[in-house]
Amino acid sequence: MSSDSLPPPENRIVVGCGTVTVDYLAAVAAYPKPDDKIRTTSLKVQGGGNAGNALTCVARLGLKPRLISKVADDAQGKGILGELEADGVDTSPFAVSEGGNSPFSYIIVDNQMKTRTSIHTPGYPPMIPDDLSRASLLSALDGASIVYFDGRVHETASIVAQEAVRKRIPILIDAERVREGLDDLLKLADYAICSAKFPQSVTRLRANGIGTVCGRLFLGTAEKIPPSELIDTTGAGDAFIGAVVYALCANMPPETMLPFASRVAAANCRALGARTGLPHRSDPRLASFLHQSSQVVVTS
Numbered sequence: 680m681s682s683d684s685l686p687p688p689e690n691r692i693v694v695g696c697g698t699v700t701v702d703y704l705a706a707v708a709a710y711p712k713p714d715d716k717i718r719t720t721s722l723k724v725q726g727g728g729n730a731g732n733a734l735t736c737v738a739r740l741g742l743k744p745r746l747i748s749k750v751a752d753d754a755q756g757k758g759i760l761g762e763l764e765a766d767g768v769d770t771s772p773f774a775v776s777e778g779g780n781s782p783f784s785y786i787i788v789d790n791q792m793k794t795r796t797s798i799h800t801p802g803y804p805p806m807i808p809d810d811l812s813r814a815s816l817l818s819a820l821d822g823a824s825i826v827y828f829d830g831r832v833h834e835t836a837s838i839v840a841q842e843a844v845r846k847r848i849p850i851l852i853d854a855e856r857v858r859e860g861l862d863d864l865l866k867l868a869d870y871a872i873c874s875a876k877f878p879q880s881v882t883r884l885r886a887n888g889i890g891t892v893c894g895r896l897f898l899g900t901a902e903k904i905p906p907s908e909l910i911d912t913t914g915a916g917d918a919f920i921g922a923v924v925y926a927l928c929a930n931m932p933p934e935t936m937l938p939f940a941s942r943v944a945a946a947n948c949r950a951l952g953a954r955t956g957l958p959h960r961s962d963p964r965l966a967s968f969l970h971q972s973s974q975v976v977v978t979s
Contacts, residue, residue, distance in 0.1 A: 688930070690824035692742070692822045699781075700731070700783055704724070706911070726762040729831070730827070737925055739766065746769065747811060747816075751777075780800070782801055784800070793906070795911060806832045811838065826840070827920070827924055828840065830861050851870040851927070854874070856877060916944070922942075946964060
């Protein structure tokens with residue numbers, strides 16, 4: 680049986696709240712020194728942003744994501760919305776400002792050291808709670824099986840999270856690093872995905888009397904990528920999170936979920952940009968995981 684023939688999870692509606700951008704990616708032979716003039720080895724312009732990337736991953740895996748975010752009515756904003764919609768992301772909850780600028784990032788990908796450096800310009804005006812009407816919020820959350828937050832636009836995120844709690848919708852937080860308002864979101868979260876350094880930051884917060892940590896901790900090992908196949912790590916964490924969101928909707932056990940998410944993230948690192956390498960549900964590299972989760976759901 681191919682992955683295409685397997686039905687996606689029944690709980691398919693996922694809501695995300697966070698940032699989207701346009702990424703201007705320039706790959707170079709080696710990172711430039713101050714005052715250098717160099718040429719790119721390749722160039723790509725595509726959508727980015729943590730929430731935009733994660734929900735694109737979710738859509739390609741067969742779920743139905745809705746995204747709460749904000750752009751301006753400029754060319755970049757139109758491009759962001761068009762790219763998300765082409766991938767199957769519902770952008771109806773978006774706020775679109777008249778004037779201002781949509782968020783964008785310049786990203787330098789160092790082919791020699793396999794690193795990426797990002798210079799981000801936030802969107803203006805920034806997203807505020809008034810940008811999301813009560814009707815739009817309720818419509819976005821209708822039928823949702825999980826709500827994901829990338830830890831940004833924290834004031835709007837707080838309102839969305841509180842409504843999700845009232846509706847008993849599970850919440851997943853991207854805890855990449857300590858951000859304003861993140862501790863309040865974590866208090867409402869059912870799941871948190873953190874970077875390797877974040878637990879140390881939380882320990883420091885707790886020492887100062889801020890925040891609590893409880894629950895179960897799962898540790899996963901990243902998939903090793905041969906140096907010849909590693910192209911760009913931009914968006915690897917977002918791909919991992921998107922795969923975890925899918926796995927939760929598919930009732931994957933942790934011992935399957937974590938290797939699956941690592942596989943999706945590794946696939947994404949084999950192409951330039953945060954979305955180019957995101958695998959689709961039909962990708963043969965995912966077949967064994969999808970078959971396992973299908974068997975788990977059927978026999979439970």
